[in-house]
Amino acid sequence: MPEPHLLEKFLASGWVDATVFTLRPDYRVMLLGVEGLVPGPSDQASDALLQQAESAARETLRDRPVEQVPHVAVWREAYRAFGAKPQRTRNSLEALLRRAASGLPRVNRLTDLYNAVSVRHQVPVGGEDISRYAGAPRLVRATGEEPFDTVADGTTVIEYPDPGEVVWCDDAGVTCRRWNWRQARRTQLSDDTTTALFILDALDLMTDKALQAAADDLVTHLTRLGPDVRVVHRLIAAAGGD
Template identity: 40%
Template sequence: MTKFMITDDFWALFPQAEISVILAKGINNTEEYVAEVRPEINQLLKQSNQEANKFLTAGTFSENKVISVWRKAYQQFKTKKGVRCSIEALLKRIEKGSGVSTINPLVDIYNAVSLTYGLPCGGEDMDTFKGDLLLTQAEGGELFLALGDEAHDNALPGEILYKDDEGAVCRCWNWRDGQRTMLTKNTVNAFLIIESVDPGKSDDLKAAAIKLAELTTKYLGGTTEVVHLNQSNREMTL
């Protein structure tokens, strides 16, 4: 039975981090399945785009707390030059006025939750994992083909990443997912994750996880299980 485990070298850098995992099993992520409720999902994403402006109150983008806390976190480990965490990437689109557009039903749902709560959210197709999934520091060279890329861009030594036996699943913590494990219309069992490095957002993290689980079953069917992980509870069965 496979597990998700967060290793000691991660906790050495981020002892106060909290991770919420939502296992969504038996879902249907096709546009055909959600056709009748697609307008609701679109409205959910549109509303979250508007609501996310509440996180952009500082005159300088990088000084907004949701941004600054993650930039500080990214300074604690080796990263590919210029990368930013996923919530910063979403909020940058909000600041520019372009907004976050639709991708596929489940990605749209977790992006809406991410924007509403100001927390990084991500998702992977669980059935693509090879062995256990780890949140850990990279040895370096873990295979990775990013979404939209044609050439591999493998992990750096000391980088925080999600990985399995075959390579990197998500590089630079939550910067970018890989093509091998991405959520698609064929995804039936999804590993969804929400992360926090700010102890002040612990309640928001738990609320976001519950909301993501509720929305996933509401629109995509299946069942969900929510597990909260921290330094004293650092692994779970998938």
């Protein structure tokens, strides 16, 4: 049994650096800490959710290209603001929408759930294994010295973010590059994850009400993954809007 209030302590320790809010004062993040999950590979239920998300994506893209979807376009603006080229490094929402036509990936049921919610609500969502964290989660402008473990040509490699890049990190290094572009292997969800952190990123086009609706949708599906699932949430915004 996890230590009482462990999730609350973990979420309370997280923070967003002031330089990120200077870049995008409209930024808000909903953090969900979840314990008691019964993990496993993709299953019939997660596949059905992804099929619904694929249908929603086809409808979204019926009369416009991906880059003109408003919630995609605003994240492209945010990427340009810290020097990233969005046509080369796509925000996670855009990447999923582009894959929807040929089929969204089936990874494991935790990842499948948050990918489906991301597409259905048009919000970037990330999932991390809390047991693999070293210290608090925080969103900062990188110095360029933080290690990031990833895979290139089938081989595990260590890369480093560009100075000024917006990254999620902990005491051991980067957990997600370019805000919500690519997650590190170290903290990624697996078939064995029982305690997870989910990160829902919002910019001005997404209202607090819509952000909460996306979080509620994710929680609804997560609570079906075990009889003892418990969820703690925290909203972080600029100017003390925590």
